[in-house]
Amino acid sequence: MTIRPFLLSVLCLGLVVGCSKPVTPDPMPTDKTTPQPETPTTGAGQQQGTPVAYVVKNSGIRCIAPPCPTHIATPVNDANAEGIKIHEIDFQDIAPSEEKREALMNQADTSPDGLKVEAVLEKKLKAGPAGDATVLRVKKVL
16 A cells, blocks of 8 residues: 555656656747849759849739748749749839839739739748748839
8 A cells, every 4th residue: 555655756767757858949030021133043043142034923822821931933934944832922122102012013914914024022021920931022014
């Protein structure tokens, strides 16, 4: 009869010791939202920071958890290149009016020819619950 409480206390002590491991937090990155240039050779093979001509079309993907690849950018100068999934189109460098911006987005979404732009690809780290985003920073509309 005296062995049973002893075994029970040893079992409980083992559980407490096994469950009390310290938790170390993940190291925090310096800045999560700063767009970063993509790798030197992206799908089109362009050099980092050099604007490239793309045709931007709607991908047909609808968003559940952002960022969502709502557009596909296909390089104009490389016929064999695969389309690059774009999560965001940034017109900040050309500063269009709200009406002009809506017209450009409408052309990208509905036109069978898409929207032809000269742009640079950038990465936005931790853009939402779904992870990183690829941003197409438009330098000129062609």
